[in-house]
Amino acid sequence: MSGKELFVRRYKKLGWVYREVYLKPSIRINTMNADETNVIRRLESQGIVLEKVPFLQNGYCIRKSKFSVGATTEYLLGYYSIQEAAAQIPATLFADLENKTVLDACAAPGGKTVQLADLMQNTGVVIALDIKRQRLTALSNQLERCRVKNTLVHKLDAREASRLGIQFDRILLDVSCSGNYVTDRDWFRRRTLIDVENNARVQRQILEEATKVISANGEIVYSTCSLEPEENELNIDWAIKNLDLEVEEIHCHGEKGLTNVFGKELDSSIRYCRRIWPGQTQGFFVCKLRKRALK
C-alpha cells in the first residue's frame, strides 16, 4: 500500500473523503498599523480582487491579482501579512490579550507572532521562541516589517521554556507538525506514520513544558496543520489524562474534534476541539486548554 493509500484510508476511517484542494492565498490586515478599509481600498485600486473570509475578523482571500500580494508597498509597510486562512484562527481564540504576557512557543516564521502583537495592539509582551537561527532571522524580518514593538525573541527549544523563569498568561502552541498534503504537493510521498509518531512525541513534550510555565488562570491554544489524529485529538486526550489540563469550548470555523479515533474512545470534552478538513482552507486542528481548577 502506498503512503497515499494508507493515509487516504485513514482519513476515510475518520469520516472524511480525500479530495484535491487548491488554496487561494489569504492575507490578514494588521490593524495596529493601518485602517482596514483604507488598506482594502488601496489594494482594490491596484486591481486586486479580495473576498472577506467569513469566519475571520481581518482575513481576506485573494480572488484575483496580476502580481504577488507579497510585493506591494502596503505589504512592505506592514499593513497586512500573508497568512493562510485557517492559520489565522488560533491567535483569535485567546480572551483579552492586551497587556498580557504571552508565549509563542514555536514562533518562526512569525505570522502568528505578528498577529498576536496586532491583537494586543503592541501592548504587553510576546515571548517568541524557535530553535533554528535561520528561521529566527525570518521572524525578525517579519517583526521589523510589521513594526512590532512588544516582542522578545529567544533561540530556545519550546521544550525548555521554563528556563526563562517566566509565568505566562497566554501560551500559543502552534507546534511543528507533519503538515498536510494541501500545502505540500509531495506530502504523501515524503511522510510516514513514523514521522507522525515522532512529531506527536515532541508535541507532547512541548505540551508538558507549557503546563510548567502557564499561570493559574492562563490559557493555552494548541494547533497543528496536520490531519493526523496522533498529533491532534490523541495528544489532547493524553494531555487531559496526564497534565491536569481541560479543554475549553471554542466557537470557530471547523468541525467538532473526534472523540473516537480508529475505535479508541477519547475524553468526551475533545468534541470542543476544532478539526478543519481541507476545503475552504488547508487542514488544521485547534483547541483551547486550561489548567484544571483545584477541587
Next chain:
Amino acid sequence: MKPIEDFTKRFNASVHLNESFIARKQDRYFLINERLRGLIQEDFFYIGAYLGKVKNGIFFPSFILLAMLAEEKSNKIVVDDKTAWLFICGRDIFKRGVRDVLGSKRKGDYALIVNGNDECLGFGRILHNIGEVRDKNKVVVKNISDLGDFLRREK
C-alpha cells in the same frame, strides 16, 4: 547610541531616545519599553523595536527607525507614485519624480523618501543641489536603502 544620533543628524532630525531604553545585542540596537526591560536576558535574539546595526563602522538603520524619523522634522523628498514604486525596486530618483522637498536640498545630505501618503519608503543621498537642477531626466537622489530590501533579504 552615538551611531544612531550621528545617523539622524544627517537628516537634520533628532529622535529623542532614552539611553536606558536602548538594548544592544552585539552591533544591533533595539528600543524597548519598561515591560521588556524587566524581562530582558543576555541571550535574547531580538527585542522591542529594531533600530539598526553597525557593520564595518557604518550604521544601517531599520525601517522602524526611518519611520520614526519621518514623523519628526527631517529632510524629506516627496515623490510621485511611479517614482515611489521604482524607488522600492532599488532605483535612484530622477528630478521629474520629485513632487516636493522638505528640509535640505543640498548635495551630499541624506533625505527620507516618502510617497504621497507620507509613508517612508527608505532614504537616499542627494546628488545635486535639487533647487538648481533644471534637467528633469537627471538623477538627483541616490537610493541607499528602500523597503524592497525586505524582499531581497528573503532571497
